[in-house]
Amino acid sequence: MDNGLWLSLAFYLLAATILGSAFLVVLLRNIVHSVLWLAVCFVSLAGLYLTLDADFLAAIQVLIYAGAVCIMVVFGIMLIQRADMKQTNLFNKQTKAAAGVVALVLAVTGYLSAVTQWGNAKTPVPKETVGSLAELMLTKYVIPFEVAAILLLVALVGAIIIAKEVKG
Structure with a gap:
């Protein structure tokens, strides 16, 4: 297989992992499990940066987001000290408003992607x-x-x- 096919395969695999783990972050009721899936999402995003030859951004993503941010959230959870950790990530009644915001963001992103000129710009990379x-x-x-x-x-x-x- 050529290099472009491997990069495409890695992109789609990492994108699927990012989307799946992001959905699990939002949908799981146990907040500790949500934080663990958030770490998976951040590490997958670092892998996506590696496919773009952005090694520094990938390292920063792992160190700061997957490491420090997730640890800070876990410390925050431990400081709260809830009796029943299984019911800490409860759903609220703002689902319809959130769905509207998500639909709006997807529509704007789709429109901007459609009107953007995606040329073969040869930007020099140091x-x-x-x-x-x-x-x-x-x-x-x-x-x-x-x-x-x-x-x-x-x-x-x-x-x-x-x-x-x-x-x-």
């Missing part, structure tokens, strides 16, 4: 994206990078303090 990004982040943008890290740390500590308020 050979080493990670090295050039690392050089920028650690030289020119080191202050904003560190400020963002401190801000995230403060937000995390504040969320833990709010979640674990001391009762007198």
Whole structure:
């Protein structure tokens, strides 16, 4: 098989995995299982980035989303301490409104996909994206990078303090 056929097969397999796991995230009643399927969705999306030769985005997807975000959600679940975890992801009465929003988003996405000119643009891709990004982040943008890290740390500590308020 040629390389294009393998990439097409990988794309369709990863797309099916992403859609299936996203549906399970929404439809499962156990919130811990929903978080696990969310991690599957994020890792599959990283695989999709790899088929597009975006290795840095794939690594960031796994590290930040599949790792950190899912762990933060699990910590949030553990801090809530519900008695019955099987009934924590209950359905609400906004299903019709959500269906309308989803239909609108699909219609707009379909329209934009239909009117977009999908040419064979030969955009030059740098050979080493990670090295050039690392050089920028650690030289020119080191202050904003560190400020963002401190801000995230403060937000995390504040969320833990709010979640674990001391009762007198």
